[in-house]
Amino acid sequence: MSRKISMAVIRRLPKYHRYLRDLLEKDVNRISSKELSKIIGFTASQIRQDLNNFGGFGQQGYGYNVEELYKEISTILGLEEEYNTIIIGAGNLGQAIANYAGFRSSGFRIKALFDINPRLIGLKIRELEIFDIEDIKEYVTANNIKIAVICIPKDKVQSIANELADAGISGIWNFAPVDLELPEDVIVENVHLTESLFTLSYLLNEKKLGHELPEE
């Protein structure tokens, strides 16, 4: 059997993870696909299909053990790994990410920030130093950095991404409104905020026009 999981399935995994953690926190220790369906909003059938891509985690007549399933999904998501991470762009967004406990507590170890602005270079954000973006390639190589979070305006993004790729980065979490062109061994995950906002704008406008909106 070949492992070829679709993006549709992959993007549901973090949601399972989140809902299972919520259940754990409520001391629920067992759940059926039917019950989970009710709270997470996917069909029971889809839940069973999704999970069975990765293994038979359930038990007939019983359902799933919440803690076990949570751990399995954590492993599948690679959350036990640790990744040296840098943030490029020490503006509001870069700082927001640097400070967000949720990322720091998972395996993403933020090591430094980088910026082009001389007034920021040398400052510290929560013990994290801000370096000159000129030095990024050298830093990535020297410090075994695996992940870069890009939080700078779009103009320079492609050229910086090229440097990161040259330096052997594994993944890029990109917040700039640009689709990067990189060798396919560099994994890019985009957060296109404007696209999200424009989707909201579309839906609001459609509602105002009295048109029917799609599910989901």
Place this chain on the structure above:
Amino acid sequence: MSRKISMAVIRRLPKYHRYLRDLLEKDVNRISSKELSKIIGFTASQIRQDLNNFGGFGQQGYGYNVEELYKEISTILGLEEEYNTIIIGAGNLGQAIANYAGFRSSGFRIKALFDINPRLIGLKIRELEIFDIEDIKEYVTANNIKIAVICIPKDKVQSIANELADAGISGIWNFAPVDLELPEDVIVENVHLTESLFTLSYLLNEKKLGHELPEE
């Protein structure tokens, strides 16, 4: 013919918008679905299908007029509308959004921020006052606020969303890791940053394990 556009199509619209603006800036005034396909990465067939959901914007033998198509899509996305907007949570992320020129220049008029922290209440961010989150319902009603951006920790989010709904809000742009339960006339667009990061984590892990990754 009924208007029932799928979310898959809707989420591609902002991308068309962005690429068309890039073309406009490069003074390209005409493009075929085939050429657009090459730069945007969708098939030519899909591009024609997508656009034809909204009208016959092209011309046989010629292609599409870039400026005209850009304007059409702007209208479809509702970008000519103006929406009074508030930001809930004046932390790093709330400030990042308050300061981001891209949002301010489109029709989203940010009117104020709200926070629970007494040390922030009364301060200003770029002429925007930070108010007490206690007063939110009254403010929304009194100031014809249509959109709320939620940038606070998850605990209080559902109850604040309820207040917003009661006050007649039209849309919520939600950055908290929570799926809101609201009357269906309130439109919610989520930005689940952790889910995005975990997707990246999954893909990095799969790569490391030598598994084949899905397209897209």
Place this chain on the structure above:
DNA sequence: TAGATTGTTAATCGATTAACAATC
């Protein structure tokens, strides 16, 4: 054992791609 619920195959649905007549 009887009841519940999984894992998995088969059926359905919807989205994408291909093809081509219409027409600029």
Place this chain on the structure above:
DNA sequence: TAGATTGTTAATCGATTAACAATC
């Protein structure tokens, strides 16, 4: 007119849902 390219119908592909035998 000949060439290009759309708009649209038909074919294909993939994802979701339904069904049910296996089994706890």
